[in-house]
Amino acid sequence: MNKHSRLHLPHPPARPGEAPDFSYVQLSPAGAVARPDVNARARDIEPLSINLVRVLDDAGNAVGPWHPHLDPAELQIGLRHMLLTRAFDDRMQRNQRAGKISFYIRSLGEEAVSVAQCMALRPGDMLFPSYRNQGLQIARGIALVDLMCQLLSNTRDMCKGRQLPVMYHSKAGNIFSISGNLATQFPQAVGWAMAAAIKGEDHLAASWIGEGSSAEADFHHALLFASVYQAPVILNVVNNQWAISTFQGYAGGEQRSFAARGPGYGIAGIRVDGNDFLAVYAVTQWAAERARTGAGPTLIELVTYRAAAHSTSDDPARYRAKNDQEHWPLGDPILRLKQHLIRLGEWSEPRHEALTAELEALVASSWKQAASFGTMTEGPRLNADLMFEDVFKEMPENLQRQRALMRAEVARSGGDRSEGT
Amino acid sequence: MANMNMIQALNSAMDIMLKRDPSVVLMGEDIGYFGGVFRATEGLQRKYGEHRVIDSPIAEGGIVAAAIGMGANGLRPVAEIQFADYIYPGFDQIASELARIRYRSAGEFFAPVTIRTPCGGGIRGGQTHSQSPEGIFTHVSGLKVVMPSNPYDAKGLLITSIEDDDPVIFFEPKRLYNGPFDGDPNKPAVPWSSHPKGEVDEGYYKVPLGKADIVRAGADVTIITYGTMVFVAAAAAAALNFDAEIIDLRSLVPLDVDTICSSVRKTGRCVVAHEATRFSGFGAEILSIVQEECFWDLEAPIQRVTGWDTPYPHAFEWEYFPGQARVTTALKTVMEAT
Numbered sequence: 193m194n195k196h197s198r199l200h201l202p203h204p205p206a207r208p209g210e211a212p213d214f215s216y217v218q219l220s221p222a223g224a225v226a227r228p229d230v231n232a233r234a235r236d237i238e239p240l241s242i243n244l245v246r247v248l249d250d251a252g253n254a255v256g257p258w259h260p261h262l263d264p265a266e267l268q269i270g271l272r273h274m275l276l277t278r279a280f281d282d283r284m285q286r287n288q289r290a291g292k293i294s295f296y297i298r299s300l301g302e303e304a305v306s307v308a309q310c311m312a313l314r315p316g317d318m319l320f321p322s323y324r325n326q327g328l329q330i331a332r333g334i335a336l337v338d339l340m341c342q343l344l345s346n347t348r349d350m351c352k353g354r355q356l357p358v359m360y361h362s363k364a365g366n367i368f369s370i371s372g373n374l375a376t377q378f379p380q381a382v383g384w385a386m387a388a389a390i391k392g393e394d395h396l397a398a399s400w401i402g403e404g405s406s407a408e409a410d411f412h413h414a415l416l417f418a419s420v421y422q423a424p425v426i427l428n429v430v431n432n433q434w435a436i437s438t439f440q441g442y443a444g445g446e447q448r449s450f451a452a453r454g455p456g457y458g459i460a461g462i463r464v465d466g467n468d469f470l471a472v473y474a475v476t477q478w479a480a481e482r483a484r485t486g487a488g489p490t491l492i493e494l495v496t497y498r499a500a501a502h503s504t505s506d507d508p509a510r511y512r513a514k515n516d517q518e519h520w521p522l523g524d525p526i527l528r529l530k531q532h533l534i535r536l537g538e539w540s541e542p543r544h545e546a547l548t549a550e551l552e553a554l555v556a557s558s559w560k561q562a563a564s565f566g567t568m569t570e571g572p573r574l575n576a577d578l579m580f581e582d583v584f585k586e587m588p589e590n591l592q593r594q595r596a597l598m599r600a601e602v603a604r605s606g607g608d609r610s611e612g613t
Numbered sequence: 614m615a616n617m618n619m620i621q622a623l624n625s626a627m628d629i630m631l632k633r634d635p636s637v638v639l640m641g642e643d644i645g646y647f648g649g650v651f652r653a654t655e656g657l658q659r660k661y662g663e664h665r666v667i668d669s670p671i672a673e674g675g676i677v678a679a680a681i682g683m684g685a686n687g688l689r690p691v692a693e694i695q696f697a698d699y700i701y702p703g704f705d706q707i708a709s710e711l712a713r714i715r716y717r718s719a720g721e722f723f724a725p726v727t728i729r730t731p732c733g734g735g736i737r738g739g740q741t742h743s744q745s746p747e748g749i750f751t752h753v754s755g756l757k758v759v760m761p762s763n764p765y766d767a768k769g770l771l772i773t774s775i776e777d778d779d780p781v782i783f784f785e786p787k788r789l790y791n792g793p794f795d796g797d798p799n800k801p802a803v804p805w806s807s808h809p810k811g812e813v814d815e816g817y818y819k820v821p822l823g824k825a826d827i828v829r830a831g832a833d834v835t836i837i838t839y840g841t842m843v844f845v846a847a848a849a850a851a852a853l854n855f856d857a858e859i860i861d862l863r864s865l866v867p868l869d870v871d872t873i874c875s876s877v878r879k880t881g882r883c884v885v886a887h888e889a890t891r892f893s894g895f896g897a898e899i900l901s902i903v904q905e906e907c908f909w910d911l912e913a914p915i916q917r918v919t920g921w922d923t924p925y926p927h928a929f930e931w932e933y934f935p936g937q938a939r940v941t942t943a944l945k946t947v948m949e950a951t
């Protein structure tokens with residue numbers, strides 16, 4: 193017995209040089225978790241926030257009450273979106289390494305989260321993504337060229353050169369502008385959903401946050417407002433176990449699941465296998481129906497693994513066990529859906545290879561097209577005047593003056609605005 | 614003496630303070646096992662343990678608030694905010710609490726917290742990794758605000774800040790972490806090992822707050838600046854062959870008004886330069902003071918060199934950054950005025 197108080201300091205199960213150990217992850221067998229009625233009251237379904245909804249078993253069969261019974265053609269579309277997301281990530285990672293873009297963030301291993309969730313929602317539903325939800329953009333049908341032009345900050349960049357790579361938005365696609373400041377958009381999604389309800393629309397809003405970012409006060413504002421007003425919103429915590437170098441225990445994941453924050457606020461919380469396309473789809477569909485029928489908000493915890501580095505500025509070999517993603521008990525989302533489709537007789541290795549090659553070619557040709565609108569070193573470049581626009585709706589006089597000074601400055605330095613390093 | 618870059622100098626300051634004073638604790642996102650995203654706390658958790666070098670949740674408001682609680686209860690916390698751009702969730706705790714505890718408790722409670730945070734642009738970080746928000750904090754009564762421009766000062770100022778019983782917001786111009794930068798991105802990077810201020814005493818020493826450094830003495834014009842702009846301004850003045858007196862403020866609160874004013878009285882001409890946006894920026898405060906104290910000594914209107922009044926745009930890094938060209942224009946304007 194301790195004679196004085198002491199602090200608990202969370203430790204990840206394995207650091208570099210140690211064997212990966214995921215025994216801390218609480219699993220439920222596929223098919224084991226009951227599926228409550230969509231208008232069940234939050235307080236009556238608390239076990240959903242502790243257990244893990246899974247549909248795909250280890251052999252690739254879809255089992256249990258959460259089986260969404262999707263048409264094989266739908267599943268093939270899901271597989272395609274996930275494969276495209278991965279091919280896109282691969283290529284953009286290499287482009288960053290080659291100095292063609294300044295920064296990149298991959299979603300390797302988490303593709304089912306964005307793709308299945310987007311497919312379970314309607315095009316009119318508003319999405320508030322994090323920087324690791326490129327699958328949402330792809331599944332919503334945003335052109336790869338548009339995404340790439342943003343990464344290049346080139347003449348077709350939707351952000352007009354103002355944002356760091358991956359901070360996309362799509363007004364037409366109902367995808368909100370991504371913020372580099374963590375967690376800020378979680379409560380904004382609730383406000384959007386409140387407006388939809390006030391205006392009598394049946395659109396819902398959905399937002400995504402990393403488990404690490406759920407430590408921010410904004411996460412709690414979102415849950416509280418969602419609970420008080422029972423707003424039609426789906427709040428998603430993507431628990432990929434890591435926040436840069438910091439293990440999920442530092443966001444409070446050791447004592448209680450992230451999904452359990454939901455019941456704490458009086459809203460439904462549900463924990464799902466984030467690498468199981470079918471389970472993610474089913475849970476999102478359930479939450480969407482709740483929102484649309486006035487049964488209120490849902491907090492979904494998607495249990496997954498950040499299989500790659502945090503970003504191109506990060507090296508996980510410094511803080512976690514090598515190749516630990518290979519030991520992740522929930523496998524890889526693409527391989528699992530592929531296995532299921534093969535099991536259904538709706539897919540094959542040759543088709544998989546052919547599709548992979550087709551998508552890689554699509555990414556390559558899109559890149560070529562995007563680069564024709566300018567890169568960091570070559571081709572046309574955005575007019576720097578744009579820097580002064582959209583600070584306000586109308587450009588005030590002081591900014592007009594500063595714009596003139598900037599033009600003169602550039603002209604004096606020979607108009608050469610290129611950058612060596 | 615040893616060659617250190619700014620990161621190593623900061624690390625050395627924290628190392629020394631952890632060793633000298635058992636009440637010093639470090640706290641922040643990714644600072645413990647990992648040693649911080651810029652490696653400023655590398656090795657310190659291994660050396661001093663997890664109770665002294667504490668990884669925190671991603672919650673800047675929580676970090677500042679917990680540091681206040683620890684500070685009020687006898688510790689001397691040094692909190693790291695990963696980027697100055699992410700300090701705002703902690704702003705209420707800083708402006709309403711940290712800055713005023715001593716005042717509202719009639720001096721009976723205080724929290725000797727130092728908040729370290731990397732600031733500034735020039736690293737292609739876009740609008741969320743490039744900000745210079747020092748002026749927001751200098752406007753809050755009760756906060757000290759520091760920004761070093763080189764390894765030697767960084768170490769001495771950080772030790773002084775940690776030992777200070779008042780709260781200090783300690784801004785680290787991240788473009789200077791690895792070497793001085795004169796504003797020209799096309800030149801090869803220069804390491805601190807080639808600069809005299811990269812020579813750092815390995816032991817304990819202090820650089821006082823409220824004491825500006827005259828980086829270069831001169832007779833023609835006074836350039837008042839701090840952070841990255843110290844080197845940009847010096848390079849611009851040198852290229853013009855003006856005999857400029859360059860003042861590195863080092864600490865904005867407290868401010869070394871004497872050094873500023875005696876220089877302006879001598880030169881009669883003054884340029885103020887900072888990376889932060891212009892409108893209501895810290896430069897405006899310096900201008901006011903110079904005008905109040907030195908009006909009859911001035912031979913020309915004071916010029917300001919600043920970032921534009923927009924967010925920091927990713928694609929226009931060098932059109933935004935107040936480089937040598939902007940300093941040159943200002944210097945010529947004050948020198949040519951009659």
Ligand SMILES: Cc1ncc(C[n+]2csc(CCOP(=O)(O)OP(=O)(O)O)c2C)c(N)n1
Pocket residue numbers: 324372373374401402403404405406430432434435436498502642671673695699702
């Ligand atoms: C307010 C704020 N604080 C800190 C950061 C720096 N930062 C960027 S990503 C990140 C980790 C986020 O981890 P998590 O929420 O788990 O998301 P993941 O990266 O795993 O998808 C941190 C600390 C930031 N962008 N914004």
Ligand SMILES: [Mg+2]
Pocket residue numbers: 402403404430431432433434435436498
């Ligand atoms: Mg995470």
